[in-house]
Amino acid sequence: MTKQIPTSAQVVIVGGGVIGCSVAYHLTKLGFTDVVLLERRTLTCGTTWHAAGLVPTLRATYNMSMLANYSASLYEQLEAETGQATGFVRNGSLTIATNKERLAEIKRGASMAKVAGFPCDVISPEQAKEMWPLLNVDDVIGAIHLPMDGMASPVDVTQALAKGARMGGAKIIENCKVLDMKIRDGKAAGVITEHGDIDAEYVVNCAGMWAREFGKKAGVNVPLHAAEHFYVVTENMPDLKHGLPTLRDMDGYCYYKEDAGKLLVGMFEPDAKPWGMNGIPEDFHFDELPEDFDHLEPYLEAAMHRIPKLMETGLQVFFNGPESFTPDDRYHLGEAPELRNYFVAAGFNSVGIQSAGGAGKMLAEWIHKGHAPRDLWDVDIRRNRPFQGTQAYLQERTTETLGLLYETHYPFKQFKT
Numbered sequence: 001m002t003k004q005i006p007t008s009a010q011v012v013i014v015g016g017g018v019i020g021c022s023v024a025y026h027l028t029k030l031g032f033t034d035v036v037l038l039e040r041r042t043l044t045c046g047t048t049w050h051a052a053g054l055v056p057t058l059r060a061t062y063n064m065s066m067l068a069n070y071s072a073s074l075y076e077q078l079e080a081e082t083g084q085a086t087g088f089v090r091n092g093s094l095t096i097a098t099n100k101e102r103l104a105e106i107k108r109g110a111s112m113a114k115v116a117g118f119p120c121d122v123i124s125p126e127q128a129k130e131m132w133p134l135l136n137v138d139d140v141i142g143a144i145h146l147p148m149d150g151m152a153s154p155v156d157v158t159q160a161l162a163k164g165a166r167m168g169g170a171k172i173i174e175n176c177k178v179l180d181m182k183i184r185d186g187k188a189a190g191v192i193t194e195h196g197d198i199d200a201e202y203v204v205n206c207a208g209m210w211a212r213e214f215g216k217k218a219g220v221n222v223p224l225h226a227a228e229h230f231y232v233v234t235e236n237m238p239d240l241k242h243g244l245p246t247l248r249d250m251d252g253y254c255y256y257k258e259d260a261g262k263l264l265v266g267m268f269e270p271d272a273k274p275w276g277m278n279g280i281p282e283d284f285h286f287d288e289l290p291e292d293f294d295h296l297e298p299y300l301e302a303a304m305h306r307i308p309k310l311m312e313t314g315l316q317v318f319f320n321g322p323e324s325f326t327p328d329d330r331y332h333l334g335e336a337p338e339l340r341n342y343f344v345a346a347g348f349n350s351v352g353i354q355s356a357g358g359a360g361k362m363l364a365e366w367i368h369k370g371h372a373p374r375d376l377w378d379v380d381i382r383r384n385r386p387f388q389g390t391q392a393y394l395q396e397r398t399t400e401t402l403g404l405l406y407e408t409h410y411p412f413k414q415f416k417t
C-alpha cells in the first residue's frame with residue numbers, strides 16, 4: 001500500500017539504524033527542522049538491534065577517543081532530555097595483556113587517555129583479579145582500567161535519538177525503501193522511494209551494510225563488506241559479580257560482558273567470515289545467521305582458559321549477526337568526493353554504538369558548515385581516493401581548509417553536551 005510521504009525536504013537520511021538516527025538528532029540540534037529519515041523496514045532492524053552495547057571511550061587516536069567519549073556523555077543524558085531510557089551505565093572496562101608488546105600497547109593507550117582527560121589506571125594482575133574474581137591471571141602481565149567506560153542498550157539508544165530527532169521536528173518514516181537517487185547539476189538532488197520521490201538539498205547514506213550497494217546508485221564508492229560477527233551468552237553464573245567492568249583479552253580475541261547474571265562472550269576472530277557476497281537478501285530484517293561451532297571452537301577454548309568457570313557453565317545463546325567492515329577498520333564519514341551534497345556515515349566495524357553519538361554530531365556539523373568541522377582524516381571518506389582526486393577536491397574546497405586551520409586553534413570546544 002502506498003503511503004503519504006513529503007515531496008521535499010532539506011535533508012533526507014537513508015537508513016534507520018543508530019547512525020541514521022544520530023545524524024537526524026544532531027541535525028535538529030543545529031536548527032535543521034526539515035529532515036526526513038527513511039527506513040526500508042523498522043528502526044534498528046539491520047545490525048543495530050543485536051549489538052552487545054559496549055560504549056568504551058578510548059580509541060586508537062585522540063580524535064576518535066574524543067568522539068567516543070562524546071557518545072558516552074550523550075547516552076548518559078538522553079533519557080533526561082527525551083524520556084526514553086538508554087540503559088547506559090558506566091561499569092568501566094578492564095583490558096589485560098599477556099605479552100610485552102600488548103602491555104606496551106595498552107600502556108600507550110593509558111597515556112593517551114590521560115592526555116584526553118579520561119581517568120585510567122595501569123594495574124597489576126593481582127589488582128585485576130581483585131576487580132574480576134573469576135579471571136585467570138596466571139599468564140597476565142599487566143592491565144589497564146578505565147572506570148568511565150560504559151554500556152547501553154543499542155535499541156533504546158536508537159529510539160532515544162529518534163525521539164529526540166522527532167522532538168526537534170524531524171520526520172521518521174519506516175517501511176519506505178529508497179530505490180534510487182536524484183542527481184542534478186552534479187549534486188545530490190533527492191531520492192526515489194517505493195512511495196514516491198523526495199527532492200532534497202542533501203542526502204545522507206546511513207544504510208549500514210547496504211551502504212556500498214546504495215552508494216553505487218549515485219556513483220559513490222563506499223568500500224565495505226558484511227562479515228559474520230559472533231557472541232555467546234552463558235546460562236546464569238551464580239559466582240559472577242554484578243556490575244563488573246567489561247573485560248578485554250585481545251590476545252585471546254575475546255571480550256566479556258556481565259549481562260544480568262550471565263556472561264556474554266564476544267569474539268573478534270583473526271580469520272573472520274565474509275557474508276552476503278551475492279548481495280544482502282531483500283527481506284533481511286531482525287535476522288540472525290546460522291551458528292558455526294567449528295569456527296568458534298578455538299575462541300571458546302581461549303575463553304575457558306581466561307574464565308575457567310566457563311568449563312562448568314552451559315551456553316544459552318549462540319549469536320551470529322552481520323556487521324559491515326571496511327578495508328582499514330575505520331568508518332566512512334563525510335561528503336563523498338564523487339558527488340556534492342551526498343554524505344556518508346557507514347562501515348562501523350563493530351563500534352557503531354560507541355561511535356554513533358560523535359559521528360552523528362560531526363556529520364551534522366559537516367553539512368551545516370559546508371566543511372569538515374575538525375580533523376577527521378582517520379575516518380574521512382576521501383582517504384580512500386587516489387591522491388589526484390583528493391587534491392583536486394581539496395583545491396575546490398578552500399573554505400574547508402581555512403575552516404580547519406581556524407578550528408585547530410580551538411580544539412574540541414564544541415564537544416560539550
Ligand SMILES: Cc1cc2nc3c(=O)[nH]c(=O)nc-3n(C[C@H](O)[C@H](O)[C@H](O)COP(=O)(O)OP(=O)(O)OC[C@H]3O[C@@H](n4cnc5c(N)ncnc54)[C@H](O)[C@@H]3O)c2cc1C
Pocket residue numbers: 014015016017018019020038039040041042043044045046047048049050051052053054055176177178179206207208209210214229230231320321322323345346347348349350351352353354355
Ligand atoms: C554481534 C555484534 C555485536 C556488536 N557489538 C557492538 C558493541 O558492543 N559496541 C558497538 O559500538 N558496536 C557493536 N556492534 C556494531 C554495531 O551494531 C554497528 O556498528 C551499528 O549498529 C551500525 O549501525 P548502522 O546504523 O550503520 O547500521 P544498521 O543498524 O544496519 O542500519 C542501517 C539501516 O539502513 C536501512 N536501509 C538499508 N538500505 C536502505 C534503503 N535503500 N532504504 C531505506 N533504508 C535502508 C536498513 O534497513 C537498516 O535498518 C556489534 C555488531 C554485531 C553484529
